Amino acid sequence: xxxxSSLVSTQKSFYxxxxxxxxxxxxxxxxxxxxxxxxxxxxxxxxxxxxxxNTKHLQKNLVLEHHKIKSGKNFYISTQLEPKPIKIKDxxxxxxxxxxxxxxxxxxxxLCDKMGSPPWNLKSNSAYELCDNPSVSVIITLYNxxxxxxxxxxxxxxxxxxxxxxxxxxxxxxxxxxxxSANLVLKYLQTSQLPICLVSKWFNTxxxxxxxxxxxxxxxxxxxxxxxxxxxxxxxxxxxxxxxQSSRYAAVYGEIQKFDNQTKQEMNRISCYxxxxxKLVKQPYIDAMAMFDKNILLKLGGYSTELIEYGWFGWDxxxxxxxxxxxxxxxxxxPKVLSFYRVHAESMxxxxxxxxxxxxxxxxxxxxxxxxxxxxxxxxxxxxxxxIYLELNLCSQQTQNNFILQELQSAYAQIAAMESSKFWKLxxxxxxxxxLLGLAKDAExx
Numbered sequence: 001x002x003x004x005s006s007l008v009s010t011q012k013s014f015y016x017x018x019x020x021x022x023x024x025x026x027x028x029x030x031x032x033x034x035x036x037x038x039x040x041x042x043x044x045x046x047x048x049x050x051x052x053x054n055t056k057h058l059q060k061n062l063v064l065e066h067h068k069i070k071s072g073k074n075f076y077i078s079t080q081l082e083p084k085p086i087k088i089k090d091x092x093x094x095x096x097x098x099x100x101x102x103x104x105x106x107x108x109x110x111l112c113d114k115m116g117s118p119p120w121n122l123k124s125n126s127a128y129e130l131c132d133n134p135s136v137s138v139i140i141t142l143y144n145x146x147x148x149x150x151x152x153x154x155x156x157x158x159x160x161x162x163x164x165x166x167x168x169x170x171x172x173x174x175x176x177x178x179x180x181s182a183n184l185v186l187k188y189l190q191t192s193q194l195p196i197c198l199v200s201k202w203f204n205t206x207x208x209x210x211x212x213x214x215x216x217x218x219x220x221x222x223x224x225x226x227x228x229x230x231x232x233x234x235x236x237x238x239x240x241x242x243x244x245q246s247s248r249y250a251a252v253y254g255e256i257q258k259f260d261n262q263t264k265q266e267m268n269r270i271s272c273y274x275x276x277x278x279k280l281v282k283q284p285y286i287d288a289m290a291m292f293d294k295n296i297l298l299k300l301g302g303y304s305t306e307l308i309e310y311g312w313f314g315w316d317x318x319x320x321x322x323x324x325x326x327x328x329x330x331x332x333x334x335p336k337v338l339s340f341y342r343v344h345a346e347s348m349x350x351x352x353x354x355x356x357x358x359x360x361x362x363x364x365x366x367x368x369x370x371x372x373x374x375x376x377x378x379x380x381x382x383x384x385x386x387x388i389y390l391e392l393n394l395c396s397q398q399t400q401n402n403f404i405l406q407e408l409q410s411a412y413a414q415i416a417a418m419e420s421s422k423f424w425k426l427x428x429x430x431x432x433x434x435x436l437l438g439l440a441k442d443a444e445x446x
Contacts, residue, residue: 095312095354102308105203112202120213123186124197128169131195135166135245136237136291137223139214141207142174145228146181148342150188155231157194163238169195171214172228176204181228208303208316215294215302221245224291225317229342232289236338240291243334250297250329253290254338261344270341275331280321281367281374283382288317289339290331300327310362311355318381322367360388 093101112119138156142149153170161167174182182200189196199213215223222244224237236254244252258267271287279285297320304319324331360381364371371380380388 099308099312102204102206106205106209106305106308109201109203109205109209119202121200121202122197122217123189123200125189125192125195127193128189128195128197131167131169133166134169134195134220135164135222136168136241137214137218137220137294138168138170138226138237139211139218139223140170140172140226140228141210141214142172142177142181142185142228143204143207143210144177144179144181146177146179146184148229149181149184152226152228152231153185153188153192153194153196155233156226157192158234159232159237160234161238164241166220167195168237169197169219171197171199171217173199173201173210173214175201175206175210206305206308207313208305208307211316212302212305215297218294221294222291223294223297225288226339227288229344230289230340231342232339233337237291239334239336239338243332244291244293247332248330249293249332250324251290251292251331252334253286253331254334254336256287256289256339256341257337258341258343261342267343269337271333272335274333277325277370278374278377280325281370281381282377282379284315284318284321286317286321286331287341288320289341296324296329300324307359307362311359315356315359319363319366322363322370326367326370357383357387364388 109119140149140152140156145152149172153172156168156170159168172185174185182198185196185198189198197217199217201210201213211225222241224240226232240252240254243249253271255272256270258270259265260267271285271289273279273285300320300323303316304323307313307315307319321331360383363381378385
């Protein structure tokens with residue numbers, strides 16, 4: 001009887017285990033729903049604030065557009081009514097909240113463009129106006145790099161353009177800097193013989209969109225991508241131009257020397273391997289600093305702005321190289337150090353790395369043709385394949401599996417204890433006896 005009650009107790013334990021598991025699952029779901037509701041509320045609040053700013057900004061823009069129509073002046077000429085870029089203090093926001101704001105601002109900028117009012121202002125020097133047919137456009141993206149922009153512009157101004165018919169132009173795309181960067185560029189272009197145009201964006205929308213603005217405004221068949229904290233050698237543009245204009249390459253790139261900003265000591269080199277799609281699918285190895293055929297980039301849609309929905313900035317250039325590869329274009333390495341890459345604390349790479357796995361998983365879908373064709377390596381987009389294909393929901397599935405495993409182990413342990421008990425042995429003997437009695441009864445009937 002004691003063992004029988006133990007069996008009943010065990011069954012009850014199973015029952016309560018299932019109830020507890022259900023309660024735990026319900027509680028977890030409730031917590032998730034609560035967190036999601038808070039996130040949605042915060043999202044709505046951020047978008048509402050951004051919409052209010054955008055509305056005020058667009059009203060100013062409409063006043064400017066009205067003035068343009070009445071005066072008949074070119075829209076790009078600076079006027080007293082020109083709107084100032086929207087600047088938002090986001091120091092207290094989380095990374096996810098900042099991402100939401102970037103997405104909102106990007107949509108606002110796209111809306112302005114569709115309405116026929118490009119969301120930026122242009123200010124150029126006389127050298128730029130006289131440069132009618134440049135062969136190369138240097139696109140410099142700028143955001144709060146007042147400490148480095150002068151050195152960057154100086155390096156471009158020293159470019160040897162002997163072998164570049166038509167010369168070069170420089171487009172500095174200021175992505176709503178909050179420091180003195182834009183003013184420094186204005187001062188520089190006023191006294192420089194280098195054809196420079198400062199493009200002041202109205203919305204801070206990030207690196208990819210800033211580069212796309214540069215592609216849209218570039219007047220040359222070839223563009224060179226340069227960040228404001230880096231610099232180039234005098235022969236950089238001429239060497240790259242000679243190689244790209246005499247070929248059908250989508251891009252040509254030279255070796256890049258990295259250096260520590262504090263010590264000024266040289267570090268390792270990047271972009272120093274030949275064009276190899278197998279290597280490219282395995283991991284990024286080419287930097288953004290390169291010369292591109294502008295029409296090919298425009299045909300590919302330029303730099304991808306949707307990446308911010310999956311992570312953070314910093315993968316834009318890798319995404320572009322992958323798009324070039326997936327569209328069957330070729331690129332070429334020039335085995336010479338032509339530029340320098342500054343390594344400093346302000347770099348976005350630390351934040352970028354937090355979301356790198358998310359981007360890599362997205363790339364598996366976006367570049368599935370490349371994945372299917374060049375899948376021999378154990379690495380994909382900088383991560384082991386096993387890590388790439390580990391879906392996020394496997395974590396919750398693994399937790400459920402652990403609960404089930406514990407429940408089964410507990411059940412097996414209790415069954416083992418029951419089988420070794422006196423009651424179980426007596427039960428087995430009774431079954432054997434019952435079987436024998438049944439056989440004997442059958443024999444009597446016969």
